[in-house]
Amino acid sequence: MSTLVQRRHEIELPKRILIGTDVVNEVGNTIRQLDLGSNAIIITGPHVYQKYHNLLEESLERSKIEYNFVIVKSSTADDAEHALEEARAYKPSVVIGFGGGKSIDIAKYVAFKLGVEMVSVPTAASHDGIASPFASIKGVNGPVSMKVKPPIAIIADTRIIAEAPSRLLRAGSGDLIAKLTAVRDWKLAHKLKGEYYGEYAASLALLSARHVIRYAITIRRGGIEAAHIVVEGLISSGVAMCIAGSTRPASGSEHLFSHALDMIAPKPALHGEQVAIGTIMMMYLHGGPWKRIRRILRKIGLPTTARELGIKDEYIIKALTIAHRVRPERYTILGESGLTWEAAERIARITGVID
Numbered sequence: 001m002s003t004l005v006q007r008r009h010e011i012e013l014p015k016r017i018l019i020g021t022d023v024v025n026e027v028g029n030t031i032r033q034l035d036l037g038s039n040a041i042i043i044t045g046p047h048v049y050q051k052y053h054n055l056l057e058e059s060l061e062r063s064k065i066e067y068n069f070v071i072v073k074s075s076t077a078d079d080a081e082h083a084l085e086e087a088r089a090y091k092p093s094v095v096i097g098f099g100g101g102k103s104i105d106i107a108k109y110v111a112f113k114l115g116v117e118m119v120s121v122p123t124a125a126s127h128d129g130i131a132s133p134f135a136s137i138k139g140v141n142g143p144v145s146m147k148v149k150p151p152i153a154i155i156a157d158t159r160i161i162a163e164a165p166s167r168l169l170r171a172g173s174g175d176l177i178a179k180l181t182a183v184r185d186w187k188l189a190h191k192l193k194g195e196y197y198g199e200y201a202a203s204l205a206l207l208s209a210r211h212v213i214r215y216a217i218t219i220r221r222g223g224i225e226a227a228h229i230v231v232e233g234l235i236s237s238g239v240a241m242c243i244a245g246s247t248r249p250a251s252g253s254e255h256l257f258s259h260a261l262d263m264i265a266p267k268p269a270l271h272g273e274q275v276a277i278g279t280i281m282m283m284y285l286h287g288g289p290w291k292r293i294r295r296i297l298r299k300i301g302l303p304t305t306a307r308e309l310g311i312k313d314e315y316i317i318k319a320l321t322i323a324h325r326v327r328p329e330r331y332t333i334l335g336e337s338g339l340t341w342e343a344a345e346r347i348a349r350i351t352g353v354i355d
């Protein structure tokens with residue numbers, strides 16, 4: 001596959017990555033070693049704050065770093081602005097994202113706006129924003145993947161991640177399996193629209209999907225080893241986004257479907273669960289091995305039906321029909337005019353997503 005290489009291509013990557021049990025204790029000295037100042041803002045969510053704020057506080061206090069928490073409940077544009085204003089008042093020298101994808105996205109956004117570095121401390125292996133240079137902020141017309149900076153450091157404590165609800169780790173595997181259709185969509189956009197396609201970034205994203213497929217049984221069992229495996233895959237996919245300079249290797253039609261569900265379903269499921277189900281249906285459209293994808297998701301313990309996802313059939317069909325409009329500039333297998341209601345219903349039925 002040829003690539004268009006004439007554009008200027010700048011790649012920024014994280015500087016330090018620590019993965020292991022109890023590495024949360026090293027947040028303070030990492031900030032010191034990287035010379036990131038002594039005044040931190042920690043962006044986190046209410047559950048994570050309650051469970052783990054002590055651990056982070058102890059690490060920062062040991063390194064004599066002052067800190068303040070900003071608690072966020074979602075990653076909408078409004079929440080991002082509020083967090084930014086709250087953070088700005090403390091004049092931080094560094095921003096720490098401590099939690100799931102939502103907290104890390106807002107932390108990246110706040111750090112970028114304030115012109116300081118961001119340290120990513122994931123408490124769940126549920127998404128591949130852990131290392132990516134993008135902040136996914138939800139606007140009224142759907143999510144916007146804002147190009148920001150990659151985290152300067154990633155500190156992934158596998159003991160915390162293994163203790164998180166098992167659903168989150170499985171969702172992270174779902175976000176990686178989604179690369180199987182994301183890369184197909186990217187290739188298609190290259191062929192039909194002449195879009196830049198980066199073979200290396202695509203291969204790296206696919207490698208992260210193959211990595212979790214290989215360890216499906218271990219991931220289903222959970223525990224520290226499983227957390228380590230999924231975190232490495234998520235970081236690798238984040239690096240693929242750094243190399244591509246876009247979320248293209250990581251996000252295709254299956255993500256558009258999930259974003260559409262987030263916009264219309266009263267109670268959406270986890271990002272990784274939704275994109276995984278999207279991968280089954282989009283793989284069917286691509287004429288690829290969708291039954292194999294479904295088998296792998298079951299093996300990992302991920303939902304493969306609307307019922308298991310906790311979402312009514314009609315929202316699945318509706319999301320399929322509007323997905324192509326979520327990010328119209330992103331060409332995928334859904335094409336420019338998308339799916340009719342009848343076609344969407346048929347695809348969801350054939351793939352067993354709805355009865």
Ligand SMILES: NC(=O)C1=CN([C@@H]2O[C@H](COP(=O)(O)OP(=O)(O)OC[C@H]3O[C@@H](n4cnc5c(N)ncnc54)[C@H](OP(=O)(O)O)[C@@H]3O)[C@@H](O)[C@H]2O)C=CC1
Pocket residue numbers: 044045046047048049051075099100101102103105123124126127128129130132133134135136143160161163164165168171175247270271272
């Ligand atoms: N920027 C990027 O490149 C990417 C961004 N994303 C974005 O990430 C988001 C999805 O992230 P996801 O993590 O699934 O969702 P959330 O950040 O909403 O986290 C899901 C839930 O898990 C909780 N949680 C996290 N860690 C723990 C823990 N250790 N113990 C108990 N509960 C925990 C959170 O608690 P709390 O309420 O405390 O937060 C929250 O309630 C989406 O918005 C998606 O768009 C996804 C992929 C890439």
Ligand SMILES: O=C(CO)COP(=O)(O)O
Pocket residue numbers: 128129136143144145175247250251255256
């Ligand atoms: O979820 C992502 C990659 O896994 C980010 O992609 P989006 O560009 O679709 O927000």
Ligand SMILES: [Zn+2]
Pocket residue numbers: 127128175250251255271275
């Ligand atoms: Zn994703």
